[in-house]
Amino acid sequence: MQLLKDKIITEGKVLNNSILKVDSFLNHQIDPLLMKEMGEEFARRFQNDKVTKILTIEASGIAIAVMTGLVLNVPVVFARKKKSSATTEDTYAAEVYSYTKAEYNNVTVSKRFIAPGDNVLIIDDFLANGEAAFGLANIVRQAGCNIVGIGIVIEKSFQPGGEKLAGAGYRVESLVRIASFENNQVNFA
Amino acid sequence: MQLLKDKIITEGKVLNNSILKVDSFLNHQIDPLLMKEMGEEFARRFQNDKVTKILTIEASGIAIAVMTGLVLNVPVVFARKKKSSATTEDTYAAEVYSYTKAEYNNVTVSKRFIAPGDNVLIIDDFLANGEAAFGLANIVRQAGCNIVGIGIVIEKSFQPGGEKLAGAGYRVESLVRIASFENNQVNFA
Numbered sequence: 245m246q247l248l249k250d251k252i253i254t255e256g257k258v259l260n261n262s263i264l265k266v267d268s269f270l271n272h273q274i275d276p277l278l279m280k281e282m283g284e285e286f287a288r289r290f291q292n293d294k295v296t297k298i299l300t301i302e303a304s305g306i307a308i309a310v311m312t313g314l315v316l317n318v319p320v321v322f323a324r325k326k327k328s329s330a331t332t333e334d335t336y337a338a339e340v341y342s343y344t345k346a347e348y349n350n351v352t353v354s355k356r357f358i359a360p361g362d363n364v365l366i367i368d369d370f371l372a373n374g375e376a377a378f379g380l381a382n383i384v385r386q387a388g389c390n391i392v393g394i395g396i397v398i399e400k401s402f403q404p405g406g407e408k409l410a411g412a413g414y415r416v417e418s419l420v421r422i423a424s425f426e427n428n429q430v431n432f433a
Numbered sequence: 434m435q436l437l438k439d440k441i442i443t444e445g446k447v448l449n450n451s452i453l454k455v456d457s458f459l460n461h462q463i464d465p466l467l468m469k470e471m472g473e474e475f476a477r478r479f480q481n482d483k484v485t486k487i488l489t490i491e492a493s494g495i496a497i498a499v500m501t502g503l504v505l506n507v508p509v510v511f512a513r514k515k516k517s518s519a520t521t522e523d524t525y526a527a528e529v530y531s532y533t534k535a536e537y538n539n540v541t542v543s544k545r546f547i548a549p550g551d552n553v554l555i556i557d558d559f560l561a562n563g564e565a566a567f568g569l570a571n572i573v574r575q576a577g578c579n580i581v582g583i584g585i586v587i588e589k590s591f592q593p594g595g596e597k598l599a600g601a602g603y604r605v606e607s608l609v610r611i612a613s614f615e616n617n618q619v620n621f622a
Contacts, residue, residue: 267543268545268546269508272510272511272513272542272543272546273508273509273510273543273545273546274495274498274499274502274508274509274510274511275508276499276500276502276503276506276507276508276509277503277506279499279503280503302491302492303491303492303495303511303513306463306492306495306496307495307496307499307509309463310463310465310468310496310499310500311465311499313463313465314465314466314468314469317465317466318465319458319462319463319464319465320462320463320465320496321461321462321463322461322463322492324461324492353461354456354461354462356457357456357457357461357462
């Protein structure tokens with residue numbers, strides 16, 4: 245997606261060999277028009293898949309997921325992240341490790357909001373090791389739902405998440421794929 | 434806003450005399466079309482106020498803020514909530530008490546994303562005691578910005594937040610105001 249590539253080139257900051265900072269338009273400050281265009285692109289890619297629900301994870305996935313849900317005319321559910329692993333009877337839960345923050349989060353979704361028969365599109369901002377995506381997929385499977393696919397804004401294809409998800413049989417649609425960072429430059433795949 | 438009132442009547446759950454659960458369309462599952470209509474309503478109310486930036490707080494404020502930002506054509510910044518009060522030179526911070534969760538959060542915004550000259554519209558999902566709104570207003574003032582107003586989805590007008598904010602000179606625009614909960618029913622103001 246060229247618009248997103250341009251934004252990454254002009255505003256993204258390569259912090260080291262694996263971290264790209266995009267907090268000026270994606271995960272702290274948000275560019276609403278870019279969110280809308282990304283939502284429309286995800287909706288276009290999954291328009292024939294009878295999506296009934298979108299699942300994302302707080303906080304950075306919400307804006308894109310809601311824009312996608314607006315076009316596909318389906319509700320969005322955002323999974324909650326908690327430090328503690330207080331599980332209840334009312335929620336599906338999965339443990340997700342964040343390499344960036346070096347911590348485990350317990351990710352939960354109320355059982356009232358995904359149910360057997362749902363065709364779920366998972367959306368997240370980044371794909372690196374695949375931890376969040378596998379956690380969300382785990383929750384969808386616990387609920388007995390079908391996973392239509394996984395929509396990712398920025399995939400770092402030099403990290404193993406994309407291959408692991410494909411290997412597990414999931415369809416992954418990434419708006420941009422980054423092959424490497426070199427000399428503070430982004431090389432797209 | 435009638436659409437929102439209808440949604441609260443049909444889907445909201447009064448848990449006790451002060452808590453209204455709206456997680457089926459606002460703060461866990463999200464209704465994208467409702468978010469769009471609420472964003473358009475906030476944009477209409479603040480259309481002549483030369484808003485240059487919208488500030489909200491993760492996670493429930495993001496969807497509405499982004500829809501408002503889309504119409505007003507301005508960036509959205511979401512403040513981050515952390516348990517720890519690790520302040521840095523790079524962020525503005527304010528301590529916010531959550532009565533619902535009975536805990537303090539340190540709310541932070543990067544100094545790169547609000548700057549003197551900005552006309553900031555603050556948006557949040559609930560207004561009860563005003564803690565979050567005052568915290569965000571505190572951050573905007575630290576940044577030397579003007580506060581155009583505070584847009585609230587659901588104000589519980591039987592709690593003191595609205596009056597306290599008005600008393601402090603802030604313009605508060607609430608999409609619905611709830612006067613009381615009685616016998617598991619919502620009485621609008």
